[in-house]
Structure formats: structure tokens, C-alpha cells
Amino acid sequence: xxxxxxxxxxxxxxxxxxxFTIDVVNSRSGRYNIYCKLVSNSxxxxxxxxxxLFSVKLNxxxxxMGGSYxxxxxxxxxxxxxxxxxNRNRRTDxxxxxxxxxxxxxxxxxxxxxxxFIFTVSE
Numbered sequence: 001x002x003x004x005x006x007x008x009x010x011x012x013x014x015x016x017x018x019x020f021t022i023d024v025v026n027s028r029s030g031r032y033n034i035y036c037k038l039v040s041n042s043x044x045x046x047x048x049x050x051x052x053l054f055s056v057k058l059n060x061x062x063x064x065m066g067g068s069y070x071x072x073x074x075x076x077x078x079x080x081x082x083x084x085x086x087n088r089n090r091r092t093d094x095x096x097x098x099x100x101x102x103x104x105x106x107x108x109x110x111x112x113x114x115x116x117f118i119f120t121v122s123e
Contacts, residue, residue: 010104022119023092036117055099057098058096063090099117
């Protein structure tokens with residue numbers, strides 16, 4: 001949960017290290033994609049919330065992933081590719097992602113907003 005009690009909270013990114021852990025049991029192909037999207041739990045109209053509210057970035061994994069995934073990837077209301085894995089012989093992969101709350105403007109209505117982060121792994 002992110003709490004905004006100081007004016008500076010609205011102007012700087014806030015990060016939760018290793019907020020998400022993804023464990024993937026590989027098939028024989030050894031390749032897969034990881035996607036993430038946002039869904040509102042509160043039934044609120046998301047048009048009042050900035051599209052670029054959340055980002056994720058790779059924190060670490062039990063194998064080597066491409067360097068571009070260590071940069072923040074902005075999430076949206078549709079699936080966004082956050083990982084592409086190929087040539088894996090190992091049966092189980094563990095991947096850690098940081099959650100980043102991007103700076104907010106002061107134009108967002110005060111309220112409690114509740115989101116789910118939906119992860120999809122596809123071969």
C-alpha cells in the first residue's frame with residue numbers, strides 16, 4: 001500500500017523492491033513470455049487515474065535475463081510484455097520484479113484506489 005502524507009510523495013517515484021515473485025515451471029520448449037496488466041478492484045472509472053501510474057522492473061532472477069527488463073516498464077489496462085525468456089533448460093525459474101509507483105499529479109481526486117496486477121505467462 002502506498003500512503004501519501006507528504007507533498008514530496010506526489011513528485012517522486014516510489015519503489016517496493018521484490019514486490020512480485022514469479023515462479024515458472026518450464027515446458028520442454030524452454031521459452032515463454034511474461035505479461036502484466038492492471039485491473040481496478042474498486043469498480044472505479046480509471047479515466048481519472050493516470051495511465052502511467054505503475055511500472056515494474058526486473059529486480060533479479062535465478063538465471064540471466066536481458067538488460068532491458070531492468071528498466072522500468074509502464075503498465076496499463078492491457079497486457080504489457082515484461083519478460084521474454086528463451087533457451088531455458090532448467091525446469092523452474094524464479095523471477096523477482098520491483099513495483100514502482102510513478103509520480104502522481106495533484107489533479108487526481110482523493111479516494112482509495114484498489115488495483116490487481118494480473119500476470120500471464122504464455123509459451
